[in-house]
Amino acid sequence: xxxxxxxxxxxxxxxxxxxxxxxxxxxxxxxxxxxxxxxxxxxxxxxxxxxxxxxxxxxxxxxxxxxxxxxxxxxxxxxxxxxxxxxxxxxxxxxxxxxxxxxxxxxxxxxxxxxxxxxxxxxxxxxxxxxxxxxxxxxxxxxxxxxxxxxxxxxxxxxxxxxxxxxxxxxxxxxxxxxxxxxxxxxxxxxxxxxxxxxxxxxxxxxxxxxxxxxxxxxxxxxxxxxxxxxxxxxxxxxxxxxxxxxxxxxxxxxxxxxxxxxxxxxxxxxxxxxxxxxxxxxxxxxxxxxxxxxxxxxxxxxxxxxxxxxxxxxxxxxxxxxxxxxxxxxxxxxxxxxxxxxxxxxxxxxxxxxxxxxxxxxxxxxxxxx
Numbered sequence: 619x620x621x622x623x624x625x626x627x628x629x630x631x632x633x634x635x636x637x638x639x640x641x642x643x644x645x646x647x648x649x650x651x652x653x654x655x656x657x658x659x660x661x662x663x664x665x666x667x668x669x670x671x672x673x674x675x676x677x678x679x680x681x682x683x684x685x686x687x688x689x690x691x692x693x694x695x696x697x698x699x700x701x702x703x704x705x706x707x708x709x710x711x712x713x714x715x716x717x718x719x720x721x722x723x724x725x726x727x728x729x730x731x732x733x734x735x736x737x738x739x740x741x742x743x744x745x746x747x748x749x750x751x752x753x754x755x756x757x758x759x760x761x762x763x764x765x766x767x768x769x770x771x772x773x774x775x776x777x778x779x780x781x782x783x784x785x786x787x788x789x790x791x792x793x794x795x796x797x798x799x800x801x802x803x804x805x806x807x808x809x810x811x812x813x814x815x816x817x818x819x820x821x822x823x824x825x826x827x828x829x830x831x832x833x834x835x836x837x838x839x840x841x842x843x844x845x846x847x848x849x850x851x852x853x854x855x856x857x858x859x860x861x862x863x864x865x866x867x868x869x870x871x872x873x874x875x876x877x878x879x880x881x882x883x884x885x886x887x888x889x890x891x892x893x894x895x896x897x898x899x900x901x902x903x904x905x906x907x908x909x910x911x912x913x914x915x916x917x918x919x920x921x922x923x924x925x926x927x928x929x930x931x932x933x934x935x936x937x938x939x940x941x942x943x944x945x946x947x948x949x950x951x952x953x954x955x956x957x958x959x960x961x962x963x964x965x966x967x968x969x970x971x972x973x974x975x976x977x978x979x980x981x982x983x984x985x986x987x988x989x
Contacts, residue, residue, distance in 0.1 A: 658931070658932050658935070658974070659929060659930075659931055659932075659935065659939060659956070659972040659973065659974045660972065660973050660974075661708075661936060661937045661970055661971075661972060661973075662682070662703075662708045662955060662970070662971045662972060662973040663682065663684075663703045663708035663709070663710065663970060663971045664937070664969065664970045665684055665686070665701060665957075665958075665969040665970055665971065666699075666701060666710070666713065666969070667966035667969060668696065669686055669687040669692075669695065669696060669697070669698060669699055670686060670687055670689075670960075670966055670969045671686050671687035671688050671689040671959060671960065671961060671969065672684045672685065672686040672687075672688070672701070672943070672944070672957045672958065672959065672969055672970075672971070673685060673686055673688035673727075673728050673729060673897075673943040673944050673957055673959050674686070674688075674727065674728060674729040674730035674740065674741075674944050674957070675729075675730070675943075675944030675945065675946045675955060675956075675957045675971065676730050676731070676732055676738070676944075676946055677705065677946050677947065677948055677949075677955065678732055678736055678738075679705075679736070680704065680705045680706070681702045681703065681704070681705055681711070682702070682703040682704075682705055682708075682946075682948075682955065682971065683700055683701070683702055683703075683730060683738060684700070684701045684702075684703065684944070684957055684971060685698070685699070685700050685701075685727045685728065685729065685730045685740050686698065686699065686701075686726075686727055687726055687727065688726050688727065688728045688729075688943070688959065688961070689726060689961060690724065690726075691724075692724055692725050692726055693721075693722055693723050693724050693725075694721070694722060695721065696715075696721065697715040697716050697717070697719055697721060697725070698715070698716040698719060698725060698726060698727035698742065699713050699714060699715050699716065699727070700713070700714045700716075700727075700730070700738065700740065700750065700757075701713050702714070703971070705948065705950075708971070714750065714756075714757045714759075716740075716742065716745070716748070716759065717759055718744075718745055718759075719742070719744050719745065720744060723744070724743065724744075725742070725743060725744050726742070726743045727740050727741065727742055727743075728740075728741045728743075728791060728792050728793070729741055729792065729793045729794055729897070729944060730794070731794045731795060731796055731802065731983070732983070732985055733796065733800075733985050733986060733987065733988045734985040734986055734987040734988075735751075735987060735988070736752065737749050737750060737751050737752075737988070738750040738757075739762060739794060739796075739802065741791040741792070741793075741794050741804065742765075742791075743765075743790070743791060744765070745761065745765065746761065746762070746763045746764045746765035746766070746791075746822075747762045747763030747791075747794065747802060747804065747815060747819065747822075748760065748761055748762055749761070749762040749819075761819075762815075762819040763802065763804075763815040763819045763820060763821075763822060764820065764821050764822065765789070765791075766789035766791050766804065766806055766809075766813055766822055767779070767789065767822070768788055768789055769781040769789070769809050769811070770786065771783055771784070771785075771786050774786070779824065781809040781810060781811060781827070782810050782811075782827050782828060782829045782831075782832070783808075783809060783810050783829070783832045784832065784861065785832075785838070787808035787809060787838070788808065789806050789808065789809050790806060790807040790808040790809075790839075791804050791805070791806060791807075792804075792805045792806070792807045792839075792841065792842050792843075793805045793842060793843050793844045793897060793898075794844075795844050795845055795846060795983065795984070796983070796984045796985065796986055797846060797850070797874065797984055797986075798850055798984045798986055799817060799986065800816075800817030800818070800986040800987075800988050801814050801815060801816060801817055802814070802815040802819075803815075803825060803844055803853065804822065804844075805841035805842060805843070805844050805855065806840075806841060807833065807839040807840055807841055807842055807858070808833070808838065808839070808840065809827070809840075810827050810828060810829065810830075810831035810832045810833075810840050810841065811824055811826070811827040811831070811841070812824075812825045812826045812827065812841055812844065812853075812855060813825060817986070817988060817989075818988060818989050825877075825878075826872060826878050826883075828880060828883060829861075830857070830860075830868075830870075830883065831855075831857050831870075832860075832861045833857070833858060833859040833860065833861065833864075834859050834860055834861035834862065834863070834864040835859050835864025835865075836864070837858070837859055837864075837894065838859060838861075838864075839858040839859055839894070840857050840858065840859070841855050841856070841857055842855075842856045842857065842858045842895065842896050842897065843855070843856040843895070843896055843897035843898035843908075843909070843945075844856070844898065845898040845899065845900055845906075845983075846874060846900075846983075846984060847900060847904065847981075848900055848902070848903075848904050848981040849904075850874060850984065851873065851874055852871050852872065852873055852874055853871070853872045853873075853874050854869060854870070854871055854872075854886060854898055854906065855869070855870045855871075855872065856868075856869055856895040856896060856897070856898055856908065857869075857870060857895075858894045858895055858896060858911070859894065864892070865890060865891060865892040866888060866889070866890055867888065867889040867890075867892075867893060867894055867895040868885055868887070868888050868889075868895075869885075869886040869887040869888070869895060869898075869906070869908065869919075869923070870883055870884065870885060870886060871883075871884040871885075871886045872884070886906075886919075886923045887906075887908075887919050887923040887925070889908075889910065889917070891913070892912060892913075893910040893911075893912050893913040893915070893917075894910060894911040894912040894913075895908050895909070895910060895911075895917075896908075896909040896910070896911040896941075896942065896943050896959075897909045897942075897943050897944050897945050898945065899945035899946065899947065899954070899980060899981075900980070900981040901918075901947075901976075901978040901980055901981060902978055902979050902980060902981055903921075903978075904920075904921040904981075905918055905919065905920055905921065905926065905978070906918070906919040906921075907919075907945055907954060909942040909943055909944075909945055909956065910928075910942070911941045911942060911943065911959065911961070911962075912941070912962070914930065914931065914938065914939040914940060914941065914942065915928045915929060915930045915939065915942075916928065916929035916930075916939075916942060916945070916954070916956065916974070918976075929954070929974050929976075931972075937958065937967070937968055937970045937972065938968070939956065939958065939972060940958050940959070940960040940962075940963055940965065940968040941958070941959040941960055941961045941962055941963070942956045942957070942958060942959065942972075943956075943957045943958075943959035943961075944956070944957035944959075945957075946980070947978065947979060947980025947981075948973075949979035949980060949982075951973075951975070952975070952976065952977050952978055952979050953973050953974060953975050953976060954973070954974045954976045954978070954980070955971055955972070955973055956971065956972045956973075956974070957970075957971055958970045958971070958972060
């Protein structure tokens with residue numbers, strides 16, 4: 619992975635040091651009035667401590683797939699991985715290491731998506747969007763989409779491709795989702811941008827960006843989770859923090875069109891107590907499940923954006939929710955699966971996938987057949 623050197627930008631090494639320190643110092647979120655708690659959570663599977671820090675989560679066939687690590691400070695450590703768990707028992711059945719990472723430098727694997735042939739697409743900070751295809755008893759890795767570009771700020775480079783941010787950060791690919799036509803949308807948490815890869819992969823292009831997507835405070839993460847609604851009419855983006863008010867996190871809605879404009883951007887829901895909305899998942903009837911990374915809860919919103927209930931751990935749970943990240947449904951059991959990122963605590967004992975019986979099979983994600 620190349621270092622960020624444009625303008626007065628920050629290098630990945632500097633950024634990692636600053637964010638690790640910031641995460642340790644980040645205050646506990648304020649406790650806003652909350653709706654009743656939903657059903658409890660149980661441990662579905664424990665995730666290997668190395669590389670740990672799981673984020674991406676998907677269900678396919680008889681497997682639950684988890685990707686990681688999603689953290690800073692990985693220079694000099696081992697490769698990123700995909701871990702495969704038995705869908706019924708939660709037993710770890712396989713671990714596939716990413717090849718081609720420059721391990722001496724920062725490297726991470728955030729979220730994953732699937733196509734209709736069961737191929738796995740994973741976001742690598744170094745390699746871009748990479749694809750894994752089942753070949754015999756193993757998995758073959760190939761490049762699919764180029765790494766996200768390091769954009770200069772629009773102040774420094776007006777008129778060209780640029781980032782509408784005040785601070786010149788490097789790209790940070792976070793979440794990925796396919797549309798029915800085969801395009802892949804990727805959130806960039808530090809460049810206030812959603813990129814789109816064309817069907818078949820290649821170079822990412824800016825799909826939408828806005829100054830409202832710039833994060834702020836000690837954890838300046840902007841665009842995070844991204845999903846299409848069940849009707850495939852709108853794209854929802856979780857913006858974790860806000861430059862003007864770091865305690866404010868927003869779920870935005872955009873129409874699923876070729877080139878949305880600033881006038882198309884709508885506020886769907888907001889979290890005002892520093893909870894940090896992270897990943898998203900739609901239920902079968904259009905309810906939106908939102909992971910709240912800092913308050914360690916799952917917020918469930920109805921199709922109008924009203925909060926219905928929150929899922930949270932019970933006192934004494936062997937593994938409590940700890941910076942919940944990836945969300946996926948097991949349609950067979952109508953339960954929600956949650957990856958325990960544990961980014962703030964760093965507790966290896968909390969690296970896990972938790973499960974909540976929500977009575978919802980979830981909305982099947984678009985899984986187009988791709989060449």
